[in-house]
Amino acid sequence: MHLVIEPGRSAARYWRDLWRYRELLSFLAWRDIAVRYKQTAIGIIWAIIRPALTLVVFVLFRRLAGLRQDGGSDVLLVLAAVLPWQFFASAVAEASTSLIGNTSLIAKVYFPRLIIPLSSVVTALVDFVITLVILAVVMIWYRVVPDARILALPLLIAQSALLALGLGLLLGALTVKYRDFRYVVPFAIQLGLFVSPVAFETAQVPERWRMLYALNPLAGIIDGFRWALTGGAIDTRVMLSSVLMTAAAVAAGVWYFRRTERGFADAI
Amino acid sequence: MSEAILSVEKLGKRYQLTHRHDAPYTTLRDTIAAVFSAPFKRTNGRRPATVDDFWALRDVSFDIARGEVVGIIGRNGAGKSTLLKILSRITEPTAGRVTLRGRVASLLEVGTGFHPELTGRENIFLNGAILGMTRQEIRRNFDSIVGFAEVERFLDTPVKRYSSGMYVRLAFAVAAHLEPDVLIVDEVLAVGDAEFQKKSLGKMHDVSRGGRTVLFVSHNMAAINALTRRALLLDQGAIVFDGATAEAVAQYSHLAVRADAGAIAGRGTHTTIVSVAVVDAAGAPLARYQPGDPLRLAIVVDTDGSPRLSIEAFLVDAMQQKLAMASLHQFEGISLPAQAGRYRVVMEVQPGWLATGNYSFDVTTSVVNSNWDHYVDGAATLEVVASNPGRGAWDFRHDLGYGAFALPCVSPPQITAAP
Numbered sequence A: 001m002h003l004v005i006e007p008g009r010s011a012a013r014y015w016r017d018l019w020r021y022r023e024l025l026s027f028l029a030w031r032d033i034a035v036r037y038k039q040t041a042i043g044i045i046w047a048i049i050r051p052a053l054t055l056v057v058f059v060l061f062r063r064l065a066g067l068r069q070d071g072g073s074d075v076l077l078v079l080a081a082v083l084p085w086q087f088f089a090s091a092v093a094e095a096s097t098s099l100i101g102n103t104s105l106i107a108k109v110y111f112p113r114l115i116i117p118l119s120s121v122v123t124a125l126v127d128f129v130i131t132l133v134i135l136a137v138v139m140i141w142y143r144v145v146p147d148a149r150i151l152a153l154p155l156l157i158a159q160s161a162l163l164a165l166g167l168g169l170l171l172g173a174l175t176v177k178y179r180d181f182r183y184v185v186p187f188a189i190q191l192g193l194f195v196s197p198v199a200f201e202t203a204q205v206p207e208r209w210r211m212l213y214a215l216n217p218l219a220g221i222i223d224g225f226r227w228a229l230t231g232g233a234i235d236t237r238v239m240l241s242s243v244l245m246t247a248a249a250v251a252a253g254v255w256y257f258r259r260t261e262r263g264f265a266d267a268i
Numbered sequence B: 001m002s003e004a005i006l007s008v009e010k011l012g013k014r015y016q017l018t019h020r021h022d023a024p025y026t027t028l029r030d031t032i033a034a035v036f037s038a039p040f041k042r043t044n045g046r047r048p049a050t051v052d053d054f055w056a057l058r059d060v061s062f063d064i065a066r067g068e069v070v071g072i073i074g075r076n077g078a079g080k081s082t083l084l085k086i087l088s089r090i091t092e093p094t095a096g097r098v099t100l101r102g103r104v105a106s107l108l109e110v111g112t113g114f115h116p117e118l119t120g121r122e123n124i125f126l127n128g129a130i131l132g133m134t135r136q137e138i139r140r141n142f143d144s145i146v147g148f149a150e151v152e153r154f155l156d157t158p159v160k161r162y163s164s165g166m167y168v169r170l171a172f173a174v175a176a177h178l179e180p181d182v183l184i185v186d187e188v189l190a191v192g193d194a195e196f197q198k199k200s201l202g203k204m205h206d207v208s209r210g211g212r213t214v215l216f217v218s219h220n221m222a223a224i225n226a227l228t229r230r231a232l233l234l235d236q237g238a239i240v241f242d243g244a245t246a247e248a249v250a251q252y253s254h255l256a257v258r259a260d261a262g263a264i265a266g267r268g269t270h271t272t273i274v275s276v277a278v279v280d281a282a283g284a285p286l287a288r289y290q291p292g293d294p295l296r297l298a299i300v301v302d303t304d305g306s307p308r309l310s311i312e313a314f315l316v317d318a319m320q321q322k323l324a325m326a327s328l329h330q331f332e333g334i335s336l337p338a339q340a341g342r343y344r345v346v347m348e349v350q351p352g353w354l355a356t357g358n359y360s361f362d363v364t365t366s367v368v369n370s371n372w373d374h375y376v377d378g379a380a381t382l383e384v385v386a387s388n389p390g391r392g393a394w395d396f397r398h399d400l401g402y403g404a405f406a407l408p409c410v411s412p413p414q415i416t417a418a419p
Helices: A014-020 A022-036 A045-065 A071-101 A103-108 A115-141 A148-177 A181-195 A207-213 A217-230 A236-261 B028-040 B080-087 B120-130 B135-149 B164-176 B194-209 B221-227 B245-258
Strands: A003-005 B004-017 B052-065 B069-074 B095-100 B104-107 B182-186 B213-217 B230-235 B238-244 B271-279 B295-303 B309-317 B322-327 B341-349 B357-367 B371-384
Touching (some): A022 A115, A045 A071, A045 A115, A071 A115, A071 A148, A148 A181, A148 A236, A217 A236, B004 B080, B052 B095, B052 B238, B069 B221, B080 B104, B120 B164, B135 B164, B194 B213, B213 B221, B295 B357, B309 B341
Antiparallel strands (some): B271 B295, B309 B322
């Protein structure tokens, strides 16, 4: 093994290093999961309670606002949005603060820094998989039998993970430099819940605003979840826009992260 | 000499110091403000004038051969940590180049990434992974790590319940089982109790004898002496000496002494202390104090010629604890001459066998049995860089809490069979 350290030359074996350090990725994700529910009374159930309560609130809201569809499909419709939203929101939030939360690691040990936000996304993904229990319960309760479209679910989950990673890398790297983002991110996520089609459906957005609205990549992801779980029509233009925006987010995130990563140890 | 496993060529690292000392990071507002005010500022270059360049390292070059064990010494801020951080790929150099021909592991801190909520067992795996060990390597060394750390009974206890000694032992044990080609170690022997220090020093001995290349930073000169034959002395970001360890340590003490020259302020009613220095037999400032030697304090003092004036000197440790006192009048029966003028008073004292550490002298003039006249805190400083009356590798350090003076036996200890 032969390694040269020079200004501006860390790219050469970066991706290979990332692969070599994959065990560290799993250890960090495992650490975050193991630690999160230590010394809590009901432990992992917290992962379920949050989306469950959000579901109840939004179902009631739709009822009061008169947006409701009939019984079972309404609960499933909301749940199909709440779950990916919750995953996306917690992955982005945690990835954004992951770097400044691991200061000692960054200042004292070398490894591809991408592992840190990546492990946050993995951690959120594990929580998300646990919340799928709610989905199973709701589908059994309302006797919803999924068809072949449910096979699209893993792809949609992967897309949400990539989107969260892209934004998480960007915001995480920005937070290292500008601590302002510690306040910006939670607020933006809060707003995001209302501009994303969680309480309503993309189809309810007027046709002439639809493509503008589709710039929110979550619109496509949530529509996709609803399509996969409850059927109905899907606007392929919205979906396509979502995929393109996700790709853009990943590209921007990786680019900015790689560009600033070298200075993390000095700036943090 | 075999091929260099580590070559450093003209390495430099520049930091930009902004004049905002309250925040180490930028805020968005600053950047936005800078963008908008930039066109109105007259700057020659792209950087605003409020930024100072500071070279933490400059033009550092050296080669290290396979199997060599090299010490890196220097005062705080000399650039040691920056050098290690660059070699460990934590931070990037601004100039120059490093070529590494082997796997490098660095141990800049004991217990990096330890999580208090996780158990000892879990932390071994986590910390091992952070230090770059694979799962199999950790598993293979697991028993040995646990044995070295002596934490068998507490493996499934969260480390937050560990005593600090256990914590450090466990953390060092994981790191000590790294098996890289080049091991970079920063000051990790400065932790733990004396027993553990001895053990970890022994482990470092094994590592260095095992043909491993080791770069070893420490303020513990006894350990540097015991472990390395070559040392680099850094000062203000540059290598000022590269060669035999004994010589490097001697030069280091020169630096340590020179840095302490300071002026004395204030005056008393009858007297003014002008200067205080620790000097050698010839009267020149002492470069390096060797514990066990007599110590000479040279005090220059102005007096108005009042009778019954004395001088007291207190040996003070780094915690500002007075350890010992010398007194012109009370102990030696002498007063300052009752004639106005400037005098030089040399007091030769025998401070016993001092432990490694930083000491200083508070020096005061006094009106005998009445009051201090001109009291000077920290009038002179004294650094003991290595201490062991038996010339062993174990360093008797004051901060271990075992006292400031060794009590070496004045005749060989008698050991006879007791009935």
